[in-house]
Amino acid sequence: MKNDIINEVRKRKTFAIISHPDAGKTTLTEKLLLYGGAIHLAGTVKGRKAQKYAVSDWMEIEKQRGISVTSSVMQFDYKGYKINILDTPGHQDFSEDTYRTLMAADSAVMLIDGAKGVEEQTKKLFHVCRMRGIPIFTFVNKLDRYCKNPFELMEEIEETLGIRSYPMNWPIGIEGNFKGVYNRKLAQIELFESGFHGQNIVASKAGSVDDSTFKQYIGEHLYAQLCEDIELLDMAGDEFDLEKVKAGELTPLFFGSAMTNFGVQPFLEEFLNLAPAPLPRKTEEGIVIPEDEMFSGFIFKIQANMNPTHRDRIAFIRICSGRFYKGMEVNHARINKKVKLAQPQQFLAQDRTIIEEAYAGDIIGVFDPGIFTIGDTLYEGKNSIKFEGIPMFPAEHFAMVSVKDAMKRKQFVKGIQQISEEGAIQVFKKPDYSSEAFIIGVVGILQFEVLEYRLKNEYNVDIDIKRMPYEFARWVNVDKVDKEILGYTDSALLVEDKYQRPVILFKDQWMMNRIMERNKDIQFIEIPPSM
Numbered sequence: 001m002k003n004d005i006i007n008e009v010r011k012r013k014t015f016a017i018i019s020h021p022d023a024g025k026t027t028l029t030e031k032l033l034l035y036g037g038a039i040h041l042a043g044t045v046k047g048r049k050a051q052k053y054a055v056s057d058w059m060e061i062e063k064q065r066g067i068s069v070t071s072s073v074m075q076f077d078y079k080g081y082k083i084n085i086l087d088t089p090g091h092q093d094f095s096e097d098t099y100r101t102l103m104a105a106d107s108a109v110m111l112i113d114g115a116k117g118v119e120e121q122t123k124k125l126f127h128v129c130r131m132r133g134i135p136i137f138t139f140v141n142k143l144d145r146y147c148k149n150p151f152e153l154m155e156e157i158e159e160t161l162g163i164r165s166y167p168m169n170w171p172i173g174i175e176g177n178f179k180g181v182y183n184r185k186l187a188q189i190e191l192f193e194s195g196f197h198g199q200n201i202v203a204s205k206a207g208s209v210d211d212s213t214f215k216q217y218i219g220e221h222l223y224a225q226l227c228e229d230i231e232l233l234d235m236a237g238d239e240f241d242l243e244k245v246k247a248g249e250l251t252p253l254f255f256g257s258a259m260t261n262f263g264v265q266p267f268l269e270e271f272l273n274l275a276p277a278p279l280p281r282k283t284e285e286g287i288v289i290p291e292d293e294m295f296s297g298f299i300f301k302i303q304a305n306m307n308p309t310h311r312d313r314i315a316f317i318r319i320c321s322g323r324f325y326k327g328m329e330v331n332h333a334r335i336n337k338k339v340k341l342a343q344p345q346q347f348l349a350q351d352r353t354i355i356e357e358a359y360a361g362d363i364i365g366v367f368d369p370g371i372f373t374i375g376d377t378l379y380e381g382k383n384s385i386k387f388e389g390i391p392m393f394p395a396e397h398f399a400m401v402s403v404k405d406a407m408k409r410k411q412f413v414k415g416i417q418q419i420s421e422e423g424a425i426q427v428f429k430k431p432d433y434s435s436e437a438f439i440i441g442v443v444g445i446l447q448f449e450v451l452e453y454r455l456k457n458e459y460n461v462d463i464d465i466k467r468m469p470y471e472f473a474r475w476v477n478v479d480k481v482d483k484e485i486l487g488y489t490d491s492a493l494l495v496e497d498k499y500q501r502p503v504i505l506f507k508d509q510w511m512m513n514r515i516m517e518r519n520k521d522i523q524f525i526e527i528p529p530s531m
Helices: 002-011 025-035 060-065 092-102 120-132 150-161 214-236 242-246 264-274 406-421 446-459 509-518
Strands: 012-018 072-078 081-087 107-113 136-141 164-167 169-172 180-183 188-192 204-208 250-255 281-283 286-288 296-304 313-321 323-325 329-332 337-340 345-348 351-354 357-359 363-367 377-379 397-403 426-429 437-442 463-468 472-476 492-497 502-506
Touching (some): 002 323, 012 092, 012 120, 025 072, 072 345, 072 363, 092 120, 092 296, 107 120, 120 136, 136 150, 169 214, 169 250, 180 214, 242 250, 250 264, 397 446, 406 426, 406 446, 437 446, 492 509
Parallel strands (some): 012 107, 107 136, 136 250, 164 250
Antiparallel strands (some): 072 081, 188 204, 281 286, 296 313, 296 377, 329 337, 329 377, 345 351, 397 437, 397 463, 426 437, 426 492, 492 502
């Protein structure tokens, strides 16, 4: 049993793909699935002519807008590995979902647009990966278009993110004249054919860099430039150090083009060779190692209505140790009860397959009858454990949301409750206020649009959204907040969260500082403790 678990765990590679919007993240995800044989024709995210949509964009609004608004989970096998990809929203309005998803990953692939370099959202997500101490692999995308000089990109990564990079391959020809890459490990040039606009696996011609016949393919000028670049990298660049990669101090750097398949398969194979198997996890009681025989895991995502015909609700579990099997009974740490995990399944975006077993590193979904919340710990055995909580990020935009048709109040309340349990919105109420209306807080303003769309399409409820002028929410560590704390101002509002904890909303930083200054004996908390 122990040896079976060890062998299975070593096969697992679980990683997230992070980037700024429009760097090509969903396209790269699809091409990895294409090479893995999980799909046979890649849909272009924005190419609507043939009505093919990105496999990982499963929600109807994602297909319409051409952006990812939820994290997708995709599993497939490739050359003996069991791969779990977490494709995350790049748009900053959905960054909270991305933060939670990164808690489930053992490594990250950072995608950079070759023309734009390191962008704002990439910086934020990189620092979350850095805080977690996970290895980061970099793929510089869109080399089939105009791109920055690769040496400039290396310098920018170091100066902006504070991490050194080691190019695993090197582009041959840039500025729209991309011919292929030089593989430093194998000392060979790989030339690519872009047949079918990147929708089928491309053939690669490979040979030694000293092979003079390559001059015929790439020309005398590009060949001379390549030899000069490689000599400079070998002399002045960093040495490859796997221990530094594992510690998140050195990022292996790959160049390619996801849209046209340049460099995707060599990247996938080298990534699987270098990326870590499932890592140990911290709990309040100590460290849990993946090879432990006892099952343990935590819920990092809840998604309602993935299947519109069934109106079901799925809790996504990252397995941290041991073996999961269908129908098993586990301990639910928060409510201190035994629960049976029903309908275990794995995913290719919204397509699912029922599974009999899974191991540490895997992401599985189970039916949620309304007993799970994000951050819950599930474990097997008598020794109780609790994984570190997943923080809730403070909302920055607020609105009063009410139902247009009072006869649909029940569906409205149910929809708000379920979508809030997914972590997509934060729900507040004025004390002693009716449930006809809620104050909704979101991290990004686009989430209001998604909320309106989902309530209409999943719950058949039309809503009114009235924006409120507040920008900050702070939880306070007192049982009862009296009006003296706020003073006589309309720049702050007292509300309660869904756990009836007092929260103060502030219109601006100045008013927040003033009220905090007047109440130094009260603690104002930006990120509340998980329940």
